[in-house]
Amino acid sequence: xxxxxxxxxxxxxxxxxxxxxxxxxxxxxxxxxxxxxxxxxxxxxxxxxxxxxxxxxxxxxxxxxxxxxxxxxxxxxxxxxxxxxxxxxxxxxxxxxxxxxxxxxxxxxxxxxxxxxxxxxxxxxxxxxxxxxxxxxxxxxxxxxxxxxxxxxxxxxxxxxxxxxxxxxxxxxxxxxxxxxxxxxxxxxxxxxxxxxxxxxxxxxxxxxxxxxxxxxxxxxxxxxxxxxxxxxxxxxxxxxxxxxxxxxxxxxxxxxxxxxxxxxxxxxxxxxxxxxxxxxxxxxxxxxxxxxxxxxxxxxxxxxxxxxxxxxxxxxxxxxxxxxxx
Numbered sequence: 001x002x003x004x005x006x007x008x009x010x011x012x013x014x015x016x017x018x019x020x021x022x023x024x025x026x027x028x029x030x031x032x033x034x035x036x037x038x039x040x041x042x043x044x045x046x047x048x049x050x051x052x053x054x055x056x057x058x059x060x061x062x063x064x065x066x067x068x069x070x071x072x073x074x075x076x077x078x079x080x081x082x083x084x085x086x087x088x089x090x091x092x093x094x095x096x097x098x099x100x101x102x103x104x105x106x107x108x109x110x111x112x113x114x115x116x117x118x119x120x121x122x123x124x125x126x127x128x129x130x131x132x133x134x135x136x137x138x139x140x141x142x143x144x145x146x147x148x149x150x151x152x153x154x155x156x157x158x159x160x161x162x163x164x165x166x167x168x169x170x171x172x173x174x175x176x177x178x179x180x181x182x183x184x185x186x187x188x189x190x191x192x193x194x195x196x197x198x199x200x201x202x203x204x205x206x207x208x209x210x211x212x213x214x215x216x217x218x219x220x221x222x223x224x225x226x227x228x229x230x231x232x233x234x235x236x237x238x239x240x241x242x243x244x245x246x247x248x249x250x251x252x253x254x255x256x257x258x259x260x261x262x263x264x265x266x267x268x269x270x271x272x273x274x275x276x277x278x279x280x281x282x283x284x285x286x287x288x289x290x291x292x293x294x295x296x297x298x299x300x301x302x303x304x305x306x307x308x309x310x311x312x313x314x315x316x317x318x319x320x321x322x323x324x325x326x327x
Contacts, residue, residue: 032094033086037070037073038073039230041070044266045270049270052271057278058278073231075100075174079104082105083108090112092277097119114138115276116142132293137286140290140291141273143292143293145293149249152262157219158189159316165218171225174226175224196211203231212244213242218245219244220247232256236305239259247259250265257305259311261298261300269296300325301323
């Protein structure tokens with residue numbers, strides 16, 4: 001982990017954009033349709049996305065209009081919100097998060113280009129693009145697979161809590177592949193899993209944690225799901241209240257009071273997606289823009305939370321941490 005891996009930029013970043021892609025129509029306002037499964041625009045990584053677009057010359061209120069729709073964790077709302085965005089006749093669409101977001105936009109938006117920020121699905125394996133090098137069609141973007149990361153998170157949590165015998169897992173229908181991976185790792189490490197799998201919104205987190213408390217869980221692993229984002233502060237708060245040391249998908253959860261996180265730097269990930277969108281808005285064809293996989297992973301430890309929970313973070317974890325939060 002300490003050997004930080006680098007983001008695979010098949011085009012070599014913005015400097016590799018074709019000269020024709022720098023042509024921008026003067027006086028034109030571009031309309032962006034943005035469909036969120038749960039994250040509000042105020043999230044740090046969403047702000048980073050908008051900031052990067054601005055740096056590239058697309059400034060909201062000047063030459064960029066953003067139509068933002070948020071399902072607030074209710075996946076069943078995505079098709080209706082996508083249809084509403086299509087009625088705005090946007091020039092381009094952003095599909096961040098779970099595959100359901102991309103599917104909803106694909107079905108509603110005709111032939112307009114879509115840039116995705118895929119969380120936990122392979123856009124080639126799922127048939128959305130023809131290949132990573134040449135996507136074909138009207139879509140391109142970046143993706144990250146959470147299955148491998150889920151296994152690593154579980155191992156790091158167990159290393160941090162060597163005496164843990166029962167680990168509580170929060171799952172839902174969008175994280176089923178991660179759950180299968182974690183179940184295999186738990187079996188290998190001889191750890192009992194206490195799985196609470198949400199079937200439909202609204203998710204009752206209070207009931208889930210009450211069940212974990214009755215079962216005397218030793219630790220917590222929420223799987224990565226865009227539908228958990230609306231509870232990004234609530235879940236760490238419940239973990240602290242129930243004295244459950246948790247491992248989360250990225251550092252934003254640790255900043256909210258979680259103990260540990262291992263995953264992609266979301267702000268860097270969404271800045272790169274903004275660059276891909278900028279290429280399309282400046283004339284590049286999505287069919288010819290390679291799909292990129294995020295591979296910069298960070299381990300973050302909240303020492304303040306560790307102290308509050310009475311958890312002694314092993315030196316092996318401290319030394320490998322990319323970031324230690326002490327206040």
